[in-house]
Amino acid sequence: MATIADIEDAIARMALGDRAGFATLYSATSAKLFGVALRVLNNRAEAEEVLQEAFVKIWRHADRYAANGLSPMTWLITITRNHAIDRLRTRKTAGGTMDEAVDVADAAPGPEALAVAASEGVRIADCMAQLEDRKADAVRRAYLEGETYQELAHRYDLPLNTVRTWLRRSLIKLRECLSQ
């Protein structure tokens, strides 16, 4: 089982063009990333293509990882998830692209991000549980199914602006809970 340090080391070696770094990273993380792509897309062939795109991107952007302030698995999963969501939306032809999202954050993060990053994992589940079921469900659908405000409005049979307002309120609540 690869440790966080092993994964960071593999990414650092990839940044130097070391194929062995790729081999290490692929062995350590491809199954988790493929699982994530499959969960989002629910389609093996598409998930395989997304995994491929994600690793190509990871290789090409490995030199930017050190500065982005994300934990290595967060970075890898987010790239994979965003590619999967993009693929899903292409299928549905709706919504904007997620592809660039991680890149833009590549500049150095504030100390805040680094301080909070470690402790988030456990608590989001607790904090989501404090939201109304439907609202927690909407957050999950947006993250894991790539659902847009429009799709959520349709799903809950509410006006789009209403969905947007209550989802934003939920996100503020979530933030408050996570920051406690």
Added chain:
Amino acid sequence: MSQVLDDFEDGEPLAAEYALGLLSPAEARAFEDLMTVDAGFRARYAFWVESFVSMTDGIDPVTPPTSVRAAIESALFGTPDAATTKPWWQRLGLVPAIAGGLIAALVVLAVVDFNMTPAPFTPTHTARVVAQDDSLIVLAALDPATNTLRIERQAGTIAAGRAQELWVIAGDGVPVSLGVLPDAPVTDLVLDDRFGPLIKSGVLAISDEPAGGSPTGLPTGDVLATGEVTVL
């Protein structure tokens, strides 16, 4: 951008919406501009990404098919055809390696300086082991009567801290070490009995290895030079 900002007091939901992918393309671009210039927005984005990613904690790993890895390597490093996926010793035009074939044994050989062995040398087989760019040229000649392989280094030196290891690859495709080559211009390797027949029907190759030779019993570094053995 200011219109987007006016909708939020501190940009907090915006960062979360951006991380979720809920913003319209125009809003997303506006947020990206904010992140470019403001570390606070980058920190908010990182906060949310770290938070949301734990929604994937319960997703079980699924091993992807091997074709995916091959496709990635092909995209990144060029076509993973036989020339890059097979070990080099299987690319020398020999019969493919037989699984479980001859395992390279530890070869104990005597390295004797040519000048100190004035015994008559009558080779029957020879090989010119040459690098593609002629940077390394080694002539090898086998005298089966004495099991002596005479090595004459005509070009090339050994890189500092590295070793050059000589291999014979016979019909089963598995390289067998003949030993680490010295830097001397001429060297006689006195071989074990079983190597004569291997050399007569094989290919010789020199690989780059760590000082002291391959730690695994098989070539670990690049192939530096190869040459087919021919009858004199």
